[in-house]
Amino acid sequence: MSRIATSIELFQQGNKYIPGGVNSPVRAFKSVGGSPLFMKSGKGAYLHDEDGNAYIDMINSWGPMILGHAHPSIQEAVKTAVDEGLSFGTPGRREVEMAELIVEMVPSIEKVRMVNSGTEATMSAVRLARGYTGKEKIIKFEGCYHGHGDSFLIAAGSGAATMGVPDSPGVTVGTARDTLTAVYNDLKSVERLLEENRGKIAAIIVEPVGGNMGCVPPESGFLEGLRTYCDRENIVLIFDEVMTGFRLSPGGAQELYGVSPDLTTLGKIIGGGMPVGAYGGKKEIMSLVSPEGPVYQAGTLSGNPVAMAAGLAMLRELKSDELFYDRLAEMTGKIVKGLGEMLDDSNIPHQINQVGSMYSLFFTGEKVIDFSTAKRADTRRFGMYFHGMLEEGIYLPPSQFESVFVSGAIGNEEVEKILQASAKALKK
Numbered sequence: 001m002s003r004i005a006t007s008i009e010l011f012q013q014g015n016k017y018i019p020g021g022v023n024s025p026v027r028a029f030k031s032v033g034g035s036p037l038f039m040k041s042g043k044g045a046y047l048h049d050e051d052g053n054a055y056i057d058m059i060n061s062w063g064p065m066i067l068g069h070a071h072p073s074i075q076e077a078v079k080t081a082v083d084e085g086l087s088f089g090t091p092g093r094r095e096v097e098m099a100e101l102i103v104e105m106v107p108s109i110e111k112v113r114m115v116n117s118g119t120e121a122t123m124s125a126v127r128l129a130r131g132y133t134g135k136e137k138i139i140k141f142e143g144c145y146h147g148h149g150d151s152f153l154i155a156a157g158s159g160a161a162t163m164g165v166p167d168s169p170g171v172t173v174g175t176a177r178d179t180l181t182a183v184y185n186d187l188k189s190v191e192r193l194l195e196e197n198r199g200k201i202a203a204i205i206v207e208p209v210g211g212n213m214g215c216v217p218p219e220s221g222f223l224e225g226l227r228t229y230c231d232r233e234n235i236v237l238i239f240d241e242v243m244t245g246f247r248l249s250p251g252g253a254q255e256l257y258g259v260s261p262d263l264t265t266l267g268k269i270i271g272g273g274m275p276v277g278a279y280g281g282k283k284e285i286m287s288l289v290s291p292e293g294p295v296y297q298a299g300t301l302s303g304n305p306v307a308m309a310a311g312l313a314m315l316r317e318l319k320s321d322e323l324f325y326d327r328l329a330e331m332t333g334k335i336v337k338g339l340g341e342m343l344d345d346s347n348i349p350h351q352i353n354q355v356g357s358m359y360s361l362f363f364t365g366e367k368v369i370d371f372s373t374a375k376r377a378d379t380r381r382f383g384m385y386f387h388g389m390l391e392e393g394i395y396l397p398p399s400q401f402e403s404v405f406v407s408g409a410i411g412n413e414e415v416e417k418i419l420q421a422s423a424k425a426l427k428k
């Protein structure tokens, strides 16, 4: 019998009732092949599947579990909140505490609105930027992901066309027309779009560290350049920090790189494992959000007390430990260094990109700086490495184009296991 028999069985059952058997596509293992694992519990650095196998978790729920699984102070805060009732549909004390804490930790945010996911945050931020500037088009970057809002599921038009085209059935040509796509780390491509659409761009939205084409850091001057263009042309600069917020530093990528956006979108870590997102920024812009201003945005369960309890406990933990981010980056550095030495001794083409506790191993000999260079990586080899690691009890993101997220629960013992597993998996 297969050692993952229960997962296989559940996946077959799930496929009968759920599209593709999953509630979010990347979980289905499509790009690496095989049957996805059904996880039952997590504790610290480890996940346990339905068949009782244990894995060192290197996804951590795609970021949120930065302290590892079932962290005591977060579990405790949630239990307390649950005992008080699940939802009231009224304002609550925790929402005010949460907003205050976010404003304190992320200096560019003066006012903030809570929502229920990263997708909601980016959708709302773009609407707000349009309402504020009175302009309609936005610029995004190829390979960046901003959730599944219609305005973001847009591919670059071909040839000289600067208009976008729908990247999913169901997205209208009308919507696609308003999203322009530039090349990550390429300011010239942005300048071209600005010239061709003078006076029409409401916002530039960017992942300040690319995390959804694998980990791709901003080159020096890139974020600063975007800031300059936005200042010059009255464009709202949106940093989508759904992934990088509270991950790369207490104040996110904007603190790390010293570039301040007008609006920031947050998600993932901010909910401590519960479904939470947020968008915030300059008072002048945020004051346009309803009911203070005319830009409509609402949510029945937004600021939910249980979700706020988890998020608050998470952010308080992160804020209270000044050396946390240095330790996390150092631990990640040990993995990256070990992998690098191993691969340098092999004849396998490779590039490793790392920023803090995010890293990606790309199977390509070329430097990865944008989506085209990322796409030239050998995804078949990645699939082999992924499955090799899984057999050794290491759970990597099931795609070449996702970043690894190291948690604070990973210690020297786990790093050793990850490197030993890699040595075996890379020989296959």
Ligand SMILES: *Cc1c(COP(=O)(O)O)cnc(C)c1O
Pocket (backbone or CB within 6 Å): 117, 118, 119, 120, 122, 145, 146, 147, 148, 207, 211, 212, 240, 241, 242, 243, 267, 268, 277
């Ligand atoms: C995950 C992610 C989103 C979407 O967040 P959801 O909570 O999945 O809707 C948006 N932007 C970035 C940068 C992300 O990594």
